[in-house]
Amino acid sequence: MRIVVCMKAVPSTTEVRMDPVTHTIVRDGRQAVVNPFDASGLEVALEIRERLGGHVSALSMGIPDTVRLLRDAISRGADDGLLLSDRAFAGADTLATSYALSRAIARGGMPDLVVCGKMAVDGDTAQIGPELAGALGMSCVTDVREIEHVDEGHITARRRRDGALELVEAALPCVITVAKDAATPRMPSIAGVRRGEAGTVEVLDAEAAGCDPARCGLDGSPTQVVRSFVPERSATAERVEGTSAEQAERIEQIVEGMAL
Amino acid sequence: MSGLSVNADKCVGCGICVRTCASEGIEVAGRKAHVTDSCISCGMCVDACPVGALSIEKDAGAGADLSAYHDLWVFCEVDDGALAPVALELMAKGRELADARGCRLMGVMGQADATDADANAQALLSSGADGVIRCVDGRLRTNDAELFARWVCDLAETRRPETILYGATDFGRELAPQVAVRLGTGLTADCTVLEMDVEQGLLQQTRPAFGGNLMATIVCPTHRPQMATVRPGVFQANPDAAEKTAACGGATDVSPHGAVEDVALEAGLEPSLRVLGREDATGGDSITSADVLVVVGRGIGSKKNLPLMRELAELLGGRLGCTRPLVEAGWCDYSCQVGQTGVSVAPKLLVSVGVSGAIQHLAGIGGAERVIAVNEDPAAPIFGVADHAVVGDAVEVVGALVERLRARV
Ligand SMILES: Cc1cc2nc3c(=O)[nH]c(=O)nc-3n(C[C@H](O)[C@H](O)[C@H](O)COP(=O)(O)OP(=O)(O)OC[C@H]3O[C@@H](n4cnc5c(N)ncnc54)[C@H](O)[C@@H]3O)c2cc1C
Numbered sequence: 134m135r136i137v138v139c140m141k142a143v144p145s146t147t148e149v150r151m152d153p154v155t156h157t158i159v160r161d162g163r164q165a166v167v168n169p170f171d172a173s174g175l176e177v178a179l180e181i182r183e184r185l186g187g188h189v190s191a192l193s194m195g196i197p198d199t200v201r202l203l204r205d206a207i208s209r210g211a212d213d214g215l216l217l218s219d220r221a222f223a224g225a226d227t228l229a230t231s232y233a234l235s236r237a238i239a240r241g242g243m244p245d246l247v248v249c250g251k252m253a254v255d256g257d258t259a260q261i262g263p264e265l266a267g268a269l270g271m272s273c274v275t276d277v278r279e280i281e282h283v284d285e286g287h288i289t290a291r292r293r294r295d296g297a298l299e300l301v302e303a304a305l306p307c308v309i310t311v312a313k314d315a316a317t318p319r320m321p322s323i324a325g326v327r328r329g330e331a332g333t334v335e336v337l338d339a340e341a342a343g344c345d346p347a348r349c350g351l352d353g354s355p356t357q358v359v360r361s362f363v364p365e366r367s368a369t370a371e372r373v374e375g376t377s378a379e380q381a382e383r384i385e386q387i388v389e390g391m392a393l
Numbered sequence: 394m395s396g397l398s399v400n401a402d403k404c405v406g407c408g409i410c411v412r413t414c415a416s417e418g419i420e421v422a423g424r425k426a427h428v429t430d431s432c433i434s435c436g437m438c439v440d441a442c443p444v445g446a447l448s449i450e451k452d453a454g455a456g457a458d459l460s461a462y463h464d465l466w467v468f469c470e471v472d473d474g475a476l477a478p479v480a481l482e483l484m485a486k487g488r489e490l491a492d493a494r495g496c497r498l499m500g501v502m503g504q505a506d507a508t509d510a511d512a513n514a515q516a517l518l519s520s521g522a523d524g525v526i527r528c529v530d531g532r533l534r535t536n537d538a539e540l541f542a543r544w545v546c547d548l549a550e551t552r553r554p555e556t557i558l559y560g561a562t563d564f565g566r567e568l569a570p571q572v573a574v575r576l577g578t579g580l581t582a583d584c585t586v587l588e589m590d591v592e593q594g595l596l597q598q599t600r601p602a603f604g605g606n607l608m609a610t611i612v613c614p615t616h617r618p619q620m621a622t623v624r625p626g627v628f629q630a631n632p633d634a635a636e637k638t639a640a641c642g643g644a645t646d647v648s649p650h651g652a653v654e655d656v657a658l659e660a661g662l663e664p665s666l667r668v669l670g671r672e673d674a675t676g677g678d679s680i681t682s683a684d685v686l687v688v689v690g691r692g693i694g695s696k697k698n699l700p701l702m703r704e705l706a707e708l709l710g711g712r713l714g715c716t717r718p719l720v721e722a723g724w725c726d727y728s729c730q731v732g733q734t735g736v737s738v739a740p741k742l743l744v745s746v747g748v749s750g751a752i753q754h755l756a757g758i759g760g761a762e763r764v765i766a767v768n769e770d771p772a773a774p775i776f777g778v779a780d781h782a783v784v785g786d787a788v789e790v791v792g793a794l795v796e797r798l799r800a801r802v
Contacts, residue, residue, distance in 0.1 A: 144415050165415065196416045196431045223396060224434025224449065231574060256603045257734050257753075258582040260570040263538065267574035272539060272665035275567050289669070294563045295472070296679060296728075300670040351395040351434050351451050355579030355616035358449075361440050361602050361609040364752070370766075370782040380783050381793035384744075384765060387781055388709065391742060391763065393685060 134187030134285070135244040136178040139234060139265070140171040140206060142199045143255040165195075167202045169313060170250025176316035177309075178248050179210045181283050188212050190244075194222055194233055200334050208321035208329025219338035224351030231264035232353060236344045237337070238269060243306050246288065251276050251310040262310035272303045275310045395451045396434050399426045403446035410438035410447060440607060459594075462555040462617040464499055465491045466526075468545065468568070469517060470560055471504040472536070476513045478630065479560030481520050483623060485631035486587055487558060488521035490596070493589040496555065497523040501548065503541060503658075505534035514653045521634035523652075530658040536564045537664035542571035544658055549576060554618045556596050558587075561622035569622050579613035580620045583733055585627055585756050596621065601733050601752045606774075608752065626681060626737035626760050679728060679736065685711025686740040688731050688758070689719065692747020692768060693787050696724045702746060705791050708798040714738065716754055732757035747787040750775030767791065 142165035178189045191206035193199050194217040203214030217233055225233065238247060247269070252259040259275070266273030279291040281300065289302045290309060303309075321329065339349050347353060373383045397418070406424035418432030426446070439447045467487045469480035484500065491498035500517035504510055507529050514525045526548065532540060549557070549572070557572070559565040561583055573580035585608075586599035595612045596619045602609035613619035680686060687706040693699070706713040715725040717732060731738055732754040739760030746767045748754060755778060758764070766779035767790050776782040783790055 196418075196433060198416075198431075220396065220430055220432065223432055224436075226579065227570065228573060228577070228579060252734070259566050260573070260580060260582060263567050263570035264574040266539070267542065267571045273567065273571070274666065275538075276563060296673065298672050299668055302667040302669055303665065351449070355577075355613050356581055356611050357451060357614060358436055358602075358609050359597075359612050361436070361607045363606070364608050364755075370776055370779045373765075373781050373783040377785055377789040377793045380785055380790050381797055384781070384783065384790075384794050385797050387763075387765060388742065393710065393741060 134181060134185045134246065134283075135242075136181060136187060136189045136246045136248060137238050137244045138171065138175045138178045138189060138191050138206070138211065139247065139249045139261065140175065140191050140193045140202060141168045141250070141253050142166070142193065142195045142202050143168045143253055165198065165202070167205065168250050168253045168255075170252060170254070170311065172250075172318040173313050173316050174248040174250050174311045175206055175209060175211060176318045177277075177280060177311050178246070179319070180316060181246070181280065182210075185283065185285075187245075190215060192234065192237055193217070194225070194230060194237075197336070200336065203334045204329040204332060205321070206329075207332035207334070208325040209319055210325065213332060214334035216334055216336045217339075217342055218336055220350075221339040221344075221346050222350045224354060225349065226354035226356045227258055227260040227264055228355055229349055229351075229353035231261050231268050232348045233339070233342065233344050234261070235265055235268035237342050238265070240343060243269070243271075245285075245305045245307075246283075247271065247306070247308040249308065249310045251312050259310070262308055266308040269306070269308065271306045271308050273308045273310075274301055274303050277309050277311045277315050279315060396449065397428045397432050397438070398448055398450050399428060400446045400448070401425050403444050405444055405446075407443065409441050409443060413437050413441040435603070440602070459555075459615075459617055462553045464497045464552075464554045465494065465556040466499045466501050466549075466554040466558070466618070467522070468557060468559045468565070469500045469502040469513075470536070470562060470564055471502060471513060472564075474504065474506055474509045474513075476502075476516055477560055477562060477625075479562060479565075479623070479625040481516065481630035481632060482625065482628040483558045483560060484517060484520035484522055485634060486623070486628040488631070488634055490556070490587060490589045491523075493591050494555075494594055496594075499523060499554070500525040501545065501557075502526070503528040503530070503533045503544060505529070505531050511653075516632070518653075519635050520630065520632055525653045526656060527653055528656050528658050532658060532662065532664060535664055535666070535668045537666055538564060538567035538571055539665040540662055541568050542575060543662055545572050546575045547659065548656070549618060555594055557618045557620045559620070559622045561624045565622055569620060573620055576618065578616040578618060578620060580622070581611045581613075582622050583756070584621045584623050585759065587621060587623070595619070601756050606752045624733075624737045624757070626739050626757075629760075680712045680714045680731070681736050681738055683712040683738070683740050685709045685742045685744075686714050686731075686738055686761075687711060687744045687746060688714040688716070688738075688748060689746045689787075690716040690748030690754075691718050692749070694747070696722075698788050699724060701788065701791055701795060705744070705746075705795050705798070708795060708802070709742070709744070711740070711742070716748055716751075745775055745779070746791060748775050749773050750778065
């Protein structure tokens with residue numbers, strides 16, 4: 134069983150604050166970490182390999198420093214890592230990202246299974262998994278909570294869908310996107326850390342990955358941000374003053390007045 | 394080449410961009426900012442630059458022949474024969490956009506059984522659709538995203554809609570990207586505002602920006618159809634739109650009103666997944682339909698204060714929702730999360746307790762009729778959307794309130 138796990142580096146904190154004086158973005162914790170959903174994805178892949186044998190590759194598109202996260206994936210058990218890194222990939226929207234990833238995945242023959250996190254905590258579009266499936270011509274199961282069964286030809290998984298849990302079966306090759314409860318990521322062992330340090334992480338630019346530059350990065354992105362802004366807020370709120378007891382009394386009045 | 398560029402005349406070398414950048418993509422040397430090889434064109438520095446010296450330039454790419462595309466489509470999800478409420482919400486918004494653009498509004502609907510198919514089509518027409526493209530076929534029973542994507546792509550390739558909107562249900566969030574990748578076009582997830590730029594027909598798609606306390610407006614300038622998903626509850630349905638237009642003698646010259654066209658699903662297509670079983674995941678009804686909601690955030694301090702908050706919700710005859718950090722901490726179930734990544738809510742009364750009011754959270758409470766917010770920080774953004782601002786300690790205020798309400802029952 135050949136499995137590719139897509140992993141994204143995200144800022145270690147998603148808390149981005151506006152400086153109230155300068156109205157600029159204040160960001161702290163700039164050290165990137167692996168998107169937590171992708172960490173669960175890796176664990177799902179490792180568990181499948183433990184049962185069926187095979188090969189698990191960790192794949193990312195990012196800045197050169199992302200090699201660190203792929204080494205970490207190897208230390209947890211991935212067999213190898215592949216990083217797409219090139220300025221040509223910069224500014225990619227989900228279409229350009231899924232294009233580049235799909236080229237890297239298809240390189241060296243189609244894997245049996247592609248595992249993604251159900252979304253990235255910094256972008257939260259949840260589009261990459263289904264777009265990858267479309268690009269690779271694979272079937273797709275999103276928001277997987279539990280893998281019930283995998284064999285050489287099929288995967289059976291429990292997925293969440295609009296308030297229900299559905300047990301579905303897909304033919305391989307297939308793309309799945311996983312929620313955090315699909316698996317709890319293991320910690321690297323000491324031997325694993327050494328393996329991570331020595332392991333191979335191949336770094337490819339757009340050309341080496343066989344990508345058409347016109348379909349990568351900003352140029353390959355149909356969507357474009359034209360404006361970002363701090364939304365206007367009305368300051369018309371009634372101020373409820375006084376001690377906690379007085380405030381509580383006023384809230385009670387408001388609720389009463391609404392005749393719910 | 395496309396990418397980040399620095400206007401050296403405007404740049405004052407302040408270095409705010411360097412501190413904002415998460416990828417070491419920009420540095421200051423000789424009192425000017427310079428883009429490095431690590432830049433990923435994310436645009437964070439563009440937003441942060443106080444003098445507007447940074448911009449992301451894009452070479453005008455060759456795209457589709459835009460004039461060949463017409464009409465606005467709303468993909469209308471049907472679950473077990475019933476039209477998803479978000480379809481009607483999108484119809485109402487779609488009507489506004491189509492009127493602004495002067496184009497037709499079409500509902501695209503696929504379902505398994507003929508039962509209710511007419512009623513569903515009628516509901517779409519009553520909500521303002523100029524026409525409905527409908528497919529009734531047993532293979533559509535399980536809402537298989539890939540099968541639907543192939544069907545919608547076939548339709549879109551021959552009929553060339555200018556815009557397609559989808560409800561961001563789990564199914565819609567699976568379907569829309571599969572259509573986008575096959576048509577090679579753009580898709581913006583979870584929009585909270587949609588506006589039509591009348592001249593160019595560019596859909597202005599606004600959503601919380603990636604990772605910031607900012608909103609971003611996104612367009613798809615050179616590819617068609619332009620596509621967006623919208624969470625349920627963000628827009629309001631208008632079930633008798635058609636009657637209203639008729640009553641005031643509105644325009645009827647755009648199309649033969651009320652046409653329902655049945656189309657066939659291609660013979661060879663089959664669902665990609667087999668659904669073996671299905672069970673309800675959320676115990677009881679969800680917070681999306683509650684009239685009263687108490688929404689709690691990190692400001693409630695600790696998990697041991699949750700029962701007090703729940704009691705408040707019960708005393709008010711409502712339910713309890715929360716912010717994302719509480720779900721991440723394992724205090725509350727994900728089904729309670731309110732916001733961009735959770736659910737959108739539209740209660741009559743929302744009592745927000747210890748919630749800062751981050752943009753991703755506010756994206757989910759726009760439908761609340763009245764908001765009472767309790768927060769100890771008078772500058773908390775939540776007060777910007779509140780009707781009643783209670784500056785105080787979450788536990789003290791709610792404790793006092795619960796005592797009063799208890800005394801009444
Ligand atoms: C892609 C993405 C998607 C996201 N989606 C969502 C989403 O769907 N829903 C969501 O909620 N968040 C979402 N977030 C997270 C969001 O950005 C905020 O981090 C989150 O909403 C903050 O939650 P909070 O208000 O509980 O916590 P905080 O921001 O920490 O705010 C706590 C508040 O409590 C107040 N407080 C502290 N002590 C007290 C006290 N004793 N009494 C009264 N008040 C007190 C503080 O003044 C503060 O305002 C998302 C983030 C990203 C990046």
